Amino acid sequence: MDVILDRESPVVGATPKDILYAKGTQRLYRYRPVTDEVYRIPVVLVMSLISKPYILDLSPGQSLVEYLLREGFDVFMVDWGVPRPEDSHLGLEYYVLDALPRNVEEVQKVTGEREINILGYCMGGLLGLMYNGIFHDAPVANMVCAATPVDFDGMGLFRRWSDRRWFDLDRLVDSLGNIPPDLIFRSFEMLRPAQRWAEYARLLDNLHNDLYVKHWRLFNKWVYDQIPFPGQAYRQLIKELMWENKLMKGQLNIGGRMVDTKGITCPLLHIMAEYDHIAPFDSTQPLSTLVGSEEKEDIILKGGHVSLIAGRNAWTRVWPQLSQWLGERSV
C-alpha cells in the first residue's frame, strides 16, 4: 500500500557527513570516520552530473559509503548538486579545471595528506579521467572508474538519437539552458521500454517479500529522482565526445588544455557491467587501454549500470574487491 500511495518515502543518503566546502550548488562532503584508524590516503568519490549522488549511500547496509567507512577509509564526496538555471553556462572547464582541483586541495588541507584516491562513478569517472589526464602532476595515488563510458562510438541508441544530421543541439541548449530532467529520464527509459512494466509485474510477484519491496522502492526513488544537466557541459559532451569521440582519439581539449590519458600512470581499477544499457559495455570496455598506467585491473560483472555499484553484485563482489584493491594501495 505504501508503494501505491508513495507513502513513507525511503530515507536515503543517511550516513553522517559534514560539508567541508561549498560553491554554488556544489558540495564537498566528508563522511564521519567510524574507525579510530583509517588508511593514510583518503578516498574522494566523484559523482556524475546526470544523477543524484545517493546511489552510493542508499540506506544502511546498502551503502558503498558506509561499507568503505567500516573498512577504514576516510571518505569524501564531490556532489555537484542540482544545477540552477544560472548554472547553464557551466562547462567541462568549470568541473575539470576549476572545481575538481579546488576540492582536492580542500581534502589535502583537512587530511594533511598530499595524495588522494579518486573513485568516479559513471560520468564522475569521466571527469576524474579528464582531470587526471590534464594535470599529470595531480596528487592522485589510485584511480577507480565504475561504469565510465569513454568510447562514444559504443553508445548505441544514444549515439543514433543525437546524430548531428537531425539533432539540433545548439537550438536545444540555447532554448532550454539546462537540459530538463524529464528529457534525460525519457531517453534512459526508451533504451528499455518494457522494463518499467516488467518491474511492476515483478513487484507484484514479490509483494510478500519485505526486503524485495524495500530495495525496489530505494532503487526506484533514485531512478525517478533525476536532475537537470548543465547546458554548456551537455553541449560539450555531445559535440566533443558523442559526435567526435575525441577522448578516444586523444584530441579532447578542455579550456585550452589537452586531455592526455596516456599520461595517467597511477594504478587503475576499472569496474564495468556486461549488460549496462546506460553506459554500454562497448563504450566502457576500452578505458584501460587509454591510460598509461602499468598497474591496471578490469573487473567485468554480468549486471547492469546500477547493480554494478549498488546491487547484490556490488555487495557480494565489487565492494570487497574494491576495498582490498584500494586498501593495499592506500597505506
Added chain:
Amino acid sequence: MPDNDNRADVGQLWRSWLTETERQWNTFFNDIMGTDSFGRFVGGYIETYSQVQRLISQNMQRSLSTFNLPTRSDIVDLSERLSTVEERLASIESALKTLAEAVGHPTQTASVTQLRPRRTRRPRSQPAQAQ
C-alpha cells in the same frame, strides 16, 4: 522448476515468461528506435520541444512584464548576484582566517576539520611495520 510432486512450478514458469517477454519487447522497440527514420523523428520532436519552450517562455515573459511582475530572467539575475555575494563573503572569510592565523589567533575550526583519525591503518593481509 518441478516441485516435490514433479509438477511444474507455475510461478517459476511465469517469471521466465516475463523475463523473456521483456527481453523480446525491448529488442523489438530497440530495433525500431535504432533506425534512421526514428532518429529523424527524435530530432523533429526535440526541435518542436525547443520551439514550443521558446514560444511559451517569450509569451510568459511578455505577460509578466505587462503586469509588472518579475520574470524568470529577473529571478535568475537576482540569483546570480546572490551567488557573487556568497562567493565574495567566502573569500573574505577565508582571507580573515588566514590573517588571524598569521597573527597567531587561529579561528575556531569547524567540527569536520577536527576529525583526526590515525592514518595508520593497513590491510588485514599486510602486517604493520615496526615503528
